Structures are given as structure tokens and as C-alpha cells.
Amino acid sequence: MKVKGFLKDVGGASRVTKARLEAFEKASDQPVVSDSIGDVAREWHPGALDLVVTQIVPASKTAVTVRFRREDGKKLPLFYAGQFLALEFDVNGKTVSRPYSISSAPFEARGEEPFVEITVRRSKGDGFIADFVNTQLKVGDKIRGTMGCGQFYYEPLRDAKHVMALAGGTGITPFASMAKEIAHGTLDMDLTILFGSVSSDDIILKDELDKIHCDKVHIVHVLSGDEPDWTGERGFLSAELIRKYTKGDTSYFICGPQAMYTYLRTELEKLDIPKRRVRFEVFGSAKDITVFPGYPAEVRDKTFTLTVVRGIHEDEIPAKATESLVTALERAGIRIETSCRSGECGLCRTKVLSGDVFVSPEGDGRRAADKEFGYVHACSAYPVSDVKIKIPIL
Amino acid sequence: MKFYKDHYDVIVIGGALSGLSSALMLAKEGLDVLVLERHNLPGGIATSFVRGGIEIEAALHEMMSIGPEGNRLKVGKFLEDMGVNIDWLKVPEAYHASLPGLEVTLHPGLETFAREVDAEVPGTYDKVLRLLNLCHTVFDSVNELSIHPMSKVKMLLKHEAFVKTAGYSTQEVIDTFDLPKKAQDLLAPYWIYVGSGFKDLPFTIFAVLMADYIGYGSYIPHRFSHEMSLKMAERAEAMGVQIEYRQHVDKILVRDGKVYGVRTARGDEIHSDYVISAAYPNKVYTSMIEPLSEVPKAALKMVNGRRLSLTAFSVIMILDKTAEELGIKDYSIFRGDTMDTDALYNDLKGLGPYRYLTCICHNLGNPDATPEGTCSFSITTLPRVDGWKTVKAEDYDRVKHEVAEQMIDEMSKYLNVDLKAHILEIVIETPMTVARYTGMWNGCIYGYAHTMQDHIVARLQTAEAEKFIRGLEFAGAHQISGDGMGPAVTNGRKAAKNVLDDYRSKEAQAK
Secondary structure (H helix, E strand, C coil): CCCCCHHHHHCHHHHHHHHHHHHHHHCCCCCCCCCHHHHHHHHHCCCCEEEEEEEEEEEECCEEEEEEEECCCCCCCCCCCCCEEEEEEEECCEEEEEEEEECCCHHHHCCCCCCEEEEEECCCCCCHHHHHHHHCCCCCCEEEEEEEECCCCCCCCCCCCEEEEEEEHHHHHHHHHHHHHHHCCCCCCEEEEEEEECCCCCCCCHHHHHCCCCCCEEEEEEECCCCCCCCCEECCCCHHHHHHHCCCCEEEEEECCHHHHHHHHHHHHHCCCCHHHEEECCCCCCCCHHHCCCCCHHHCCCEEEEEEEECCEEEEEEEECCCCHHHHHHHCCCCCCCCCCCCCCCCCEEEEEECCEEECCCCCCCCHHHHHCCEEEHHHEEECCCEEEECCCC | CCCCCCEEEEEEECCCHHHHHHHHHHHHCCCCEEEECCCCCCCCCCCEEEECCEEEECCCCCECCCCCCCCCCHHHHHHHHCCCCCCEEECCCCEEEEECCEEEEECCCHHHHHHHHHHHCCCCHHHHHHHHHHHHHHHHHHHHHHHCCCCHHHHHHHCHHHHHHCCCEHHHHHHCCCCCHHHHHHHCHHHHHCCCCCCCCEHHHHHHHHHHHHHHCCEEECCHHHHHHHHHHHHHHHCCCEEECCCCEEEEEEECCEEEEEEECCCCEEEEEEEEECCCHHHHHHHHEECHHHCCHHHHHHHHCCCECECCEEEEEEECCCHHHHCCCCCEEEEECCCCHHHHHHHCCCCCCCCEEEEEEHHHCCCCCCCCCCEEEEEEECCEHHHHCCCCHHHHHHHHHHHHHHHHHHHHHHHCCCHHHHEEEEEEECHHHHHHHHCCHHHCCCCECCECCECHHHHHHHCHHHCCCECEEECCCCCCCCCCHHHHHHHHHHHHHHHHHHHHHHHHHHC
């Protein structure tokens, strides 16, 4: 065979080798360290940051807004309005993490005095971290947090230009962030917020929302309590009310308590809305795992032994049947990374080496192959026998 | 608390296809291996993720070197030999080429392909088949020579076509076949899988690409590339490999020109005489070796003398209609407004509009890819790192959306479907996404460009001289076989073989 001529053809390998070595010879011998694409990735997602509490103010008579800055004073990462902040609280020597939707706007994280805020309501007895934030957290406290988490934000390529927010209670927080960003001129969308509260004297972030004057943001308060003097909308966020405020092609974003989700699923069905126009924010771990179909009721009062493998090290800790593997680990003071705590994001992906767990069917975000090989998201997996797991060394 | 043993035979940095291939092979030979992976799952970009309850492939379009059951090619065979059994699905076609004046779906099989090209450009059957057969001959030689090195004289006698084409670019060899432009265009679409224009792409690489993909077809794992990555990781663990996730290796520890371990970001110092790094040599030689005084100038000249190849930009959509309802007929559509690969390569330097798009409708290769009534459609371009290196954090989201929208609009026009009116979920993967999850240098997924100045034949010739630190091997797209998930496995095996050879010779000396 012949390409150009015998000698040229057979000399090819030597020729290309020489060319390569010549290129190296000509090259600089100084280190070039520029990874600018990696730098942008790190600017958006730097991982856990050291934050300091700079201000705590009431957000209603039952809630507070906590403001943080970076301990090193630098700008906070860029994020999308609607995303959450995963905070790692140190309570009684144990690290417990919780996700909170960010209630401040992205532009506020990039200003002269950059900050990020969350708004937390005092619980009715079941949220010890919510109570901790409301009663014990103080200005000057240090806390680690990861920003820019979650998928609950406006995506212009997917969503309708008009978004209707259906918010209940502290579910207003992601929409407060969006509303402020729109008013600031840095988020191009139309937002109508139907905001359900119980009483007019306990509307979360009311003062902040009242300050927003922008023709692209429309806020409608809806009260479910009995208040004779109230002239606004009343009742729940019903199909009728949603229809009344819908303007043409609309995406519906829902954030609020679990009971509201159940109610809204039925109401939205009545409106015949395409699936792609409805987006629910995740709502945290199940309050009571035993109510789910398939949960083995006979184990509910039991406490099992959880063997935790990290590298070549093993620990044995107790794990209650009604608490997630993450909760058992946190109680025992063993660190595990979590973010959404709703089963979706997979940061707490964990291998079950032996034993049985019950996986919450709500928001099971596991990959098919992971299911086959016994991986669970530990925030939504509950022991139903003695269990052995492997988790990352942190 | 002690999480690691005092010493490992080998530490592998990076639990993606390459590192896991190294680990599997070393474990099979009885070595004690530790794999440290920065993410919380294996695979690097050979992975999947879940959005709105739907699992989505992150990167894989199609795997080469798998081959049909009973006649596996090297990667398919290696995985089987290692006991990694993947549920492979055969991709139905090679590609649908949508090029100026051409709308043709071509299928694998050298003769089938040549016949289909001939149907479109009559009178080209013999020439195209001859070219493909030449590719196949070179492909066979490459496979044999990578296992059995031989003298130059013997090589010329036994592997004439390989030797005689080695010094030429793809274009130089194609030119000798005197093919009409349209036939040339139909042979070119896979160029993007090797990422260089034909005037600079070694023919050797083109030959392997065509013989493998066109000769044997391509495959995808049933449960996305995560099935492949996870099964490799699970098998490695079953063979005694210790894999630790969320471990970021900061430093490779070197003393007197020889590796003795690594240090993680967590602060663990772990000892071993061998380290296989999937981190780019650029990063290793400029920031990971401790102390940096152990890095010879020649190593820096080598990384500075090479050109980083392509990164990735993908718009992945889950649509609320089936492929049939939307009129999508092919698993893969390769669409360009020219098939001048050199011009296209030049354009990839910028930030778009990108003129060459590769689209995958997963459901047409894997009916179980998405829930009933929906389909997955992704549009990908593989830009060079140059343009994206100029994007600042504050502008990133705007640029990302502009590029994505251009790509969606282009394919909407082509399919005559408003894709935006059907999006259930959308994920835009960018070079920054790659950097974020894998830490790859500048988000580069293709390693160093296959060029006439960095020819695979030259890489093989000089490999020994480029071992700058004893005990340190590299595995990843930046190694000899270059980019792609198939070559990643081959690169990983090569690194493992180098370690094994050295390990065995020391064992023999000790005796």
C-alpha cells in the first residue's frame, strides 16, 4: 500500500515523535496554574462556608429572620432565588443539619455588605432546631452553611413567564427572595403570590413584602382564620382562587406545610394544568414515617443496632425504628452530610451492607442501579432490623 | 479513630471508569488497593442524576469497544473478565446525519454503511468500503501492538498499513481515495468523539474510531452509565478494594523522586509506593506534588507543550410527549451547517452559536429510559476550553442560558417542534458543571487534543521517558488512548499494568 511514497510513508512514526518532542522543547518550563473554569465553579459552589450571625429580627410574632455574613467578610456565592441554605448547627456538642429556603435575595449576597437570610418559625413542639434558632441562637454565633442548594427556582427555558406562587406559612421564604430580586431588576419574570396565613397579626415577612413595589410582583394575602374585619381573600388556596388570579400561561410553584400539599394536589387537579407547569418544593423528612403504606407497624416501638462503617473503622449505635438513619447518626455524634433531608438530593447516599430499612416513598430520589445494590438516601431510610451501613469519612 | 490501613500497595485518585479499571485489574492480581473519590458516588461524568423523580443520563452518548455478546471487543471483554456484567443495549443506528444537502440515517457494519453512503452518493461503494477496510486493518494493528510491542522492521512487515499511515493526518489519507465531498461528509460526523479537525487529527485515531463504531456498533447500559460505574465499583469492593467517597486528595507525597503516599483535604496521610492519578498532570505537577521542588522542568514543559482538548455543554430535557408524538425518529442526530471539521474545530474556541450539534433521544435506544408518555432529548456541543475560560462567575448564568437557548431553538426549527413547550425537566450541563463535580482541570473531559504534534504513536514511543516521578502513574482521558469512556478503561488498564510490572520486578528482586 502507498499513501504518498515509500520513504515518506515509513518515516511517519519517527516524524510525529520528533514533532511532539519539539513541541515540548519549545514550551515554557514555568507552572501554569490557571483553572479559571474550576474557579467559576468554586465561586458558585464553594462547599460549606463559615458564617457568622449578624442580626436576628422578628419576621412575625412567631418567626425570626436570621442574617449571616461570611466570617472572612467576602461576598457570598451566587445562587438562584428559591434555593436553600443547608446549615450545620452544633447543639449540645452534636452536629445537626437543616435546610432553610433563603429569604433574602441573590443580589444582597453580592453587595457592599453581603449577607444571606433565613426565616424560621417557632415550632409547635416537634422542631427542636426551629426552637433553637428562635430562642438560643444569638448575634456573633458561628455556623457552617452550604448555599445554592435545590431545584426550586425559576428556569426561563422551562417555566411560563408568569409564575403563581402558592405559599403557606414559612413557605413564603423562597418567594420573598424571588420578589426582591424581581423588584431589584435582576430577575425577569412576573410573580403573583397567593400567600395563605392563619391570622392577619401573624403574617410571616409581612413588613418586607409590603415594601416591595413593582408592577411585576403581585401579593395576595389569604386568611384561613375567622376575622370579621378582613377585607381581603379568605379560606384556603382553592382551585377557585387560583383560577381567579391566573393570567394566561402560568407556572405554579408550591411551598408550604405538608397538609397544604395534600390539599393543593386535589385543587390543582381540578384545573387541568399540564404537569410541566407545576413544581413542588421538597418539604423535609416525614413527620411520622409509620403512616406510610408498607411501613411494618410491628417494629415502630423498637430500637435497633446500627453498625456504621467508615473506612476500616466500625461503630455500633442505637437507631429507633421511627427515626431516619441520619437522625440516628446525628444523635450519636457521627457526621454525615445532608442537604435537602427529603430523600431527593442524594448527598447522604449510603450503602446498606446488611439488614433491612424502610425507604420513605415520598420523594425517593434514588437511581435505579443504586436501588439494585442496596443504596439508600439515609435521610429518608428507617431501620426495621439491625442494620450495617457504610458512609463517607468526614 | 483509624480509617485507613498503615500502607496500601496502590492508591488510586479518582473513582471514575479509568481509576476503577486500574483498581479492578490490580485487585485481581492480589494487590491491596485504596480508591479515593471526591464525589459521593463512582463514575465521574459516567453517571446519572434524578430530577423530579426521573433518572437522567449525565454524559454517555454511546460506548465504543463493547461488541456483541459472544464477540466482545476489548472493553466489553475486560469488563466481563473482571466479573462486571452490564446489561448492554445495542444502539440501533450509527447516526442520522443532518448536513447541507444530506438527511441520511446510517447503520453500523462496514458493508451496510458503505452501501448506505452509496445509495446517497452513487458510485462510491468500492472506495468507501476500501477506506473502511483500511481503518479496520489499522484498528487491528493498534489492538495487537498495544499488547505485543515489536521491532520496527517486523512491524513494517506485519502491520504495513498501520506503519505507513501513522505519519499522516486524517485528511491526507482520505484525500488519496478521491471521494466526492458528500461522501466525505457522511464519513465525518463522528469526528466530535475524538475532537480534532481532520487536517490535524492523526489518521490512526480516525481509523480506530471508524472501525470500532461503524464496524461493531455502539452500546449503552440499560440503567444509564451509573449502572456501569456502580457495577465496576461494587465488583472492585467485592474483590477487596477499599473505596472511600467524599475524599479529596490535596497532595501527592514525594521524596527523592519517588512517591510515598497522599494527603487528603481532611488531613489523612496515607502511605503507598504507587499512586495512580486521574487528576490532570497539569494539576498534579503545578499544585499536588509535595514538595513542588520534586517536579522536574521536563514535566512542566510536557504539560505546557500540550493542548487541552474539549469540554462539554449539554442541554438535557425530559419532554412531556413521546419521541413518536414529537416526530423524533433517530437515537442520535448529528447536525451541522457544514462538515468542514477544521472550521468547526476553530469555532469551538468561542461561546457559540455552535454550528455542530449532537442530539440523543435516549428512548430510541432504551425504551425504559423515561416514564411512559415522556422522552428524553439532549443536545450537546463539545466546546474547547478557550471560550469558557473567559466567562466570569457573574456572567455565567446569562451565557449558559443564551447558549442553551440557541441550541434548543436550532433543534426546534429542525424538528419542527417547539421543544420549549414540552419541557418537564431541563438540566444544562456546562464546563463549570464538569469542574464542579469531577474537579477535572478546566472542566476538560477529553484530555489532550489528538493532533499531529501529539500523535498517539508518538505518545506510545515516548511514554517511558515521561515517567517523571517513580511510582506515579496517570489514568484518565489525559493518557495515551485519549478521550471517551471506552479509552478511559484502556487508559486505566495501562496504568495498572505499569504498576504491576514494576511491582512484580521488585518482588522478583526481593527473592
